[in-house]
Amino acid sequence: MTGQADRRLVLAGMGATLAAGTLWGRARAAEPTRRFGYAVVGLGSYATNQIMPRLAECEHARLTALVSGTPEKLERYGSEYGIPATHRYSYAQFDRIRDNPDIDIVYVILPNSMHAEYSIRAAQAGKHVMCEKPMAVSAAEAEAMIAACRQAGTKLMIGYRSHFEPYNLHAMEVARSGVLGPTRIITSEHGFYAQPNQWRLHRPLSGGGSLMDIGIYALNAARYLAGEEPVEVSAMEQTDKSDPRFATVEDRIDFHLRFPGGALASCVSSYNSNHNAYRVHGQGGWLRAEPATSYTGHQMWVHRDGETQQVRLPTPAKNQFVAQLDHLPEAIMAGTEPRASGEEGLRDMRLIEAIYQSAREGRAIKLTA
Amino acid sequence: MTGQADRRLVLAGMGATLAAGTLWGRARAAEPTRRFGYAVVGLGSYATNQIMPRLAECEHARLTALVSGTPEKLERYGSEYGIPATHRYSYAQFDRIRDNPDIDIVYVILPNSMHAEYSIRAAQAGKHVMCEKPMAVSAAEAEAMIAACRQAGTKLMIGYRSHFEPYNLHAMEVARSGVLGPTRIITSEHGFYAQPNQWRLHRPLSGGGSLMDIGIYALNAARYLAGEEPVEVSAMEQTDKSDPRFATVEDRIDFHLRFPGGALASCVSSYNSNHNAYRVHGQGGWLRAEPATSYTGHQMWVHRDGETQQVRLPTPAKNQFVAQLDHLPEAIMAGTEPRASGEEGLRDMRLIEAIYQSAREGRAIKLTA
Numbered sequence: 001m002t003g004q005a006d007r008r009l010v011l012a013g014m015g016a017t018l019a020a021g022t023l024w025g026r027a028r029a030a031e032p033t034r035r036f037g038y039a040v041v042g043l044g045s046y047a048t049n050q051i052m053p054r055l056a057e058c059e060h061a062r063l064t065a066l067v068s069g070t071p072e073k074l075e076r077y078g079s080e081y082g083i084p085a086t087h088r089y090s091y092a093q094f095d096r097i098r099d100n101p102d103i104d105i106v107y108v109i110l111p112n113s114m115h116a117e118y119s120i121r122a123a124q125a126g127k128h129v130m131c132e133k134p135m136a137v138s139a140a141e142a143e144a145m146i147a148a149c150r151q152a153g154t155k156l157m158i159g160y161r162s163h164f165e166p167y168n169l170h171a172m173e174v175a176r177s178g179v180l181g182p183t184r185i186i187t188s189e190h191g192f193y194a195q196p197n198q199w200r201l202h203r204p205l206s207g208g209g210s211l212m213d214i215g216i217y218a219l220n221a222a223r224y225l226a227g228e229e230p231v232e233v234s235a236m237e238q239t240d241k242s243d244p245r246f247a248t249v250e251d252r253i254d255f256h257l258r259f260p261g262g263a264l265a266s267c268v269s270s271y272n273s274n275h276n277a278y279r280v281h282g283q284g285g286w287l288r289a290e291p292a293t294s295y296t297g298h299q300m301w302v303h304r305d306g307e308t309q310q311v312r313l314p315t316p317a318k319n320q321f322v323a324q325l326d327h328l329p330e331a332i333m334a335g336t337e338p339r340a341s342g343e344e345g346l347r348d349m350r351l352i353e354a355i356y357q358s359a360r361e362g363r364a365i366k367l368t369a
Numbered sequence: 370m371t372g373q374a375d376r377r378l379v380l381a382g383m384g385a386t387l388a389a390g391t392l393w394g395r396a397r398a399a400e401p402t403r404r405f406g407y408a409v410v411g412l413g414s415y416a417t418n419q420i421m422p423r424l425a426e427c428e429h430a431r432l433t434a435l436v437s438g439t440p441e442k443l444e445r446y447g448s449e450y451g452i453p454a455t456h457r458y459s460y461a462q463f464d465r466i467r468d469n470p471d472i473d474i475v476y477v478i479l480p481n482s483m484h485a486e487y488s489i490r491a492a493q494a495g496k497h498v499m500c501e502k503p504m505a506v507s508a509a510e511a512e513a514m515i516a517a518c519r520q521a522g523t524k525l526m527i528g529y530r531s532h533f534e535p536y537n538l539h540a541m542e543v544a545r546s547g548v549l550g551p552t553r554i555i556t557s558e559h560g561f562y563a564q565p566n567q568w569r570l571h572r573p574l575s576g577g578g579s580l581m582d583i584g585i586y587a588l589n590a591a592r593y594l595a596g597e598e599p600v601e602v603s604a605m606e607q608t609d610k611s612d613p614r615f616a617t618v619e620d621r622i623d624f625h626l627r628f629p630g631g632a633l634a635s636c637v638s639s640y641n642s643n644h645n646a647y648r649v650h651g652q653g654g655w656l657r658a659e660p661a662t663s664y665t666g667h668q669m670w671v672h673r674d675g676e677t678q679q680v681r682l683p684t685p686a687k688n689q690f691v692a693q694l695d696h697l698p699e700a701i702m703a704g705t706e707p708r709a710s711g712e713e714g715l716r717d718m719r720l721i722e723a724i725y726q727s728a729r730e731g732r733a734i735k736l737t738a
Contacts, residue, residue, distance in 0.1 A: 184642040185560070185621065185623075185639055185641075185642050185644070187558065187635075189554075189635075191554070191650075236601070236603050236625040236633060238632075238633045252553065252633055254554075254635045256603075256605040258605055258607060262607060263607075264623050266558075266623045266636075266637050268554055268556065268635050270553060270554055272553045272554075272652055274650070274655070275554070275650065281560075283562060283641055286642070286643070362603075362732055363733065364605065364731040
């Protein structure tokens with residue numbers, strides 16, 4: 001165990017957030033340009049196409065280690081990104097990351113059912129954790145992840161990239177500002193046609209179907225557009241079990257959310273049709289985004305006073321991936337909770353469980369705060 | 370009672386549809402250009418702004434009588450449309466329409482709770498019936514209307530103007546043709562900001578809130594786009610009872626419909642925000658309409674093979690109002706059921722009752738065919 005992790009454990013009783021913040025504040029004061037080292041765990045397409053190339057563009061982050069079960073991938077991406085053999089790990093070797101001071105953060109980009117295990121082991125190795133969404137396959141797992149990071153004094157952040165994307169940030173601002181009037185209706189639709197033979201269609205790896213994978217964008221957007229937490233959910237699932245793609249997971253699951261401020265959200269989650277849109281309807285106008293949560297090419301319109309205007313935002317200095325990857329180092333340095341925290345991920349997991357329960361039992365589920 | 374109504378009653382045992390058709394076929398063969406006389410019952414804004422001006426444009430229909438409780442309206446519109454005093458009726462005089470051979474069809478454009486009574490009395494007076502949507506305030510009333518018209522041998526049609534509007538007809542055709550692939554998701558949203566102090570906000574007249582008035586468009590569109598009848602509904606209502614507008618009726622009620630072919634519909638009904646849109650998502654593309662069911666200015670897009678194209682249809686010879694008004698005379702002459710029949714209206718009423726029940730009981734409601 002490194003001295004750094006030791007100190008974190010010692011300081012845990014003082015409050016992990018304060019402790020970690022103080023620690024970094026002291027230790028890193030003389031290194032303002034230091035870039036935090038990320039170990040990427042799981043070298044699938046999202047990791048290799050979206051995340052790893054962006055780490056080179058980061059202000060506060062860099063790729064320092066790789067974890068994969070496929071030696072060829074370690075060799076290929078290790079060479080490509082200049083990661084020495086000492087910083088390439090198989091899953092069997094994973095826990096050795098604790099001895100590597102070049103790894104500050106572990107980014108878990110594994111199939112969903114492995115999120116909790118590797119996040120917890122990363123925390124136990126004294127590393128901060130970035131974990132892809134969905135955070136886990138159950139609320140109980142999510143709670144265990146939060147507890148493990150709290151105990152280790154490490155930070156936990158979930159890969160909700162839209163929380164760092166300018167159009168989505170603009171939509172949150174517009175929706176919550178009142179310029180559209182009080183929010184009455186949110187519609188939020190996410191889906192794609194799922195190709196067969198993927199881990200996402202295999203429940204032991206995915207933990208569920210479209211809702212876990214793509215519907216979570218509809219859910220998360222409804223929440224960040226409403227700016228508050230739903231108090232009731234109601235859902236309807238439609239799955240053709242004779243379609244081999246859906247032998248173990250759901251195809252479509254549509255759901256309603258009731259928010260305490262009086263908004264209703266009407267959400268679509270689909271593995272059988274393409275959707276990437278949301279809309280916020282206030283009493284006095286609406287905002288529409290489509291595509292809403294894509295990698296690039298966001299489009300948005302605002303309708304007020306009888307006129308529809310397209311929103312055109314300047315290209316940000318950091319795109320959503322870079323901003324997300326830089327945010328965890330920033331939170332570590334500042335000693336603050338990251339914007340897309342473990343608690344944020346847990347809220348979605350609890351709602352996902354309630355949505356599944358509602359669909360299964362054919363009744364609305366009330367949520368306790 | 371006129372001889373015409375007598376013959377209908379005598380022939381009722383032979384099957385009312387056949388009887389009425391045969392009757393008109395014989396009686397009217399020599400009068401190919403005859404325009405059927407409409408009595409408009411209720412001189413509110415929809416009647417006076419949308420329906421009465423269009424009757425002059427009809428091929429098979431003309432305005433021949435007016436019924437209103439306001440003498441000033443009878444005088445004003447009677448003069449404007451050249452309706453003689455003998456063809457102007459108060460509600461107390463309504464049943465005398467039976468003695469007026471210039472009235473073939475009674476168009477009921479009254480507050481919802483009066484639809485059943487005046488439709489039934491019109492049928493009992495031997496007249497065909499056109500009734501605005503919602504057909505009635507309950508399925509039981511709708512059934513009574515159907516029974517009364519059947520017994521009288523008169524036709525019954527509901528004022529679903531979208532069934533006669535080119536963009537909506539095109540959408541039905543596209544959705545059902547399979548060019549988008551099997552329909553997976555329908556979204557259908559209708560709403561407007563309800564101004565206070567209207568009969569539509571007074572349950573004894575309206576029978577309900579947004580669902581009865583505007584949400585029925587979302588419901589009806591979901592059904593005509595799916596091309597089949599839902600087997601399950603689930604709904605969530607949100608009404609601020611402290612808002613004086615909503616003392617007796619609901620504000621918003623969102624609902625899901627499950628169709629036997631595997632489509633789900635996600636529908637919005639609102640009295641607190643503006644919506645007029647639907648979308649059909651097949652496996653291979655989508656169709657979007659917005660505004661979807663407006664009086665004019667329909668817009669539509671179809672997305673297939675990665676490309677979105679705006680649909681531009683030629684202006685029809687008859688707009689939706691004229692086509693609707695001409696259709697009932699055509700059905701009478703042809704001896705066929707009108708396209709938007711009483712049975713069609715009844716299906717919506719049964720679903721509306723199920724939607725209310727679902728929202729009230731917080732559970733999904735399965736429907737029997």
